Amino acid sequence: MAEGSAPEKAFPVSWEELHRTGKALAWRLVDAGPFEGIIAITRGGLVPAAIVARELAIRVVDTVCVTTYGTSGDDKKRGELKIVKPPSLEGDGEGWLIVDDLVDTGVTARAVRALLPKAHFATIYAKPAGRPLVDTFVTEVSQDTWIYFPWDLEQRPVDPIAAMRPRR
Ligand SMILES: O=P(O)(O)OC[C@H]1O[C@H](OP(=O)(O)OP(=O)(O)O)[C@H](O)[C@@H]1O
Ligand SMILES: Nc1nc2[nH]cnc2c(=O)[nH]1
Numbered sequence: 001m002a003e004g005s006a007p008e009k010a011f012p013v014s015w016e017e018l019h020r021t022g023k024a025l026a027w028r029l030v031d032a033g034p035f036e037g038i039i040a041i042t043r044g045g046l047v048p049a050a051i052v053a054r055e056l057a058i059r060v061v062d063t064v065c066v067t068t069y070g071t072s073g074d075d076k077k078r079g080e081l082k083i084v085k086p087p088s089l090e091g092d093g094e095g096w097l098i099v100d101d102l103v104d105t106g107v108t109a110r111a112v113r114a115l116l117p118k119a120h121f122a123t124i125y126a127k128p129a130g131r132p133l134v135d136t137f138v139t140e141v142s143q144d145t146w147i148y149f150p151w152d153l154e155q156r157p158v159d160p161i162a163a164m165r166p167r168r
């Protein structure tokens with residue numbers, strides 16, 4: 001999310017939807033390979049990487065562990081980007097697939113691309129600012145949207161619409 005611009009729209013994603021869209025990503029990647037393996041950007045890329053690995057029969061899965069958002073306790077606030085664990089892989093990433101859940105400002109993608117410039121970079125979702133950094137994605141959402149993944153959500157009771165309006 002761009003500094004100073006609070007996201008206005010919520011885009012909640014269910015497990016079923018994530019699985020379906022993750023498979024759609026795998027379909028888009030099938031002719032871009034074969035890949036030596038996947039590098040998942042933790043933590044958000046872990047579940048999408050598992051879905052893509054299963055669909056493309058990829059057995060080698062590595063991680064690059066990055067912290068940016070949420071380090072101050074607010075999940076929507078960006079902190080300083082740190083690579084807390086680099087990929088085990090040596091080299092420029094040629095023949096490898098990097099998977100993340102989404103690209104927003106592109107700061108995370110840019111940092112990981114700098115480590116592995118020749119790898120193919122794939123995400124399920126992309127916002128316009130980060131889109132040029134991604135080789136393959138499935139769904140674009142507007143920059144002022146915040147995507148809520150299944151692991152960000154739980155079922156809760158909500159008031160009926162009428163209860164949220166002033167009585168006439
Ligand atoms: O394009 P950017 O503006 O850099 O944002 C995209 C990154 O933000 C989220 O990760 P986050 O830092 O929230 O950590 P997490 O994956 O551990 O949830 C998401 O999983 C991407 O990795
Ligand atoms: N869950 C989630 N994390 C993000 N990190 C940067 N943008 C987003 C977003 O829209 N949703």
Ligand SMILES: [Mg+2]
Binds near residue numbers: 108
């Ligand atoms: Mg992430």
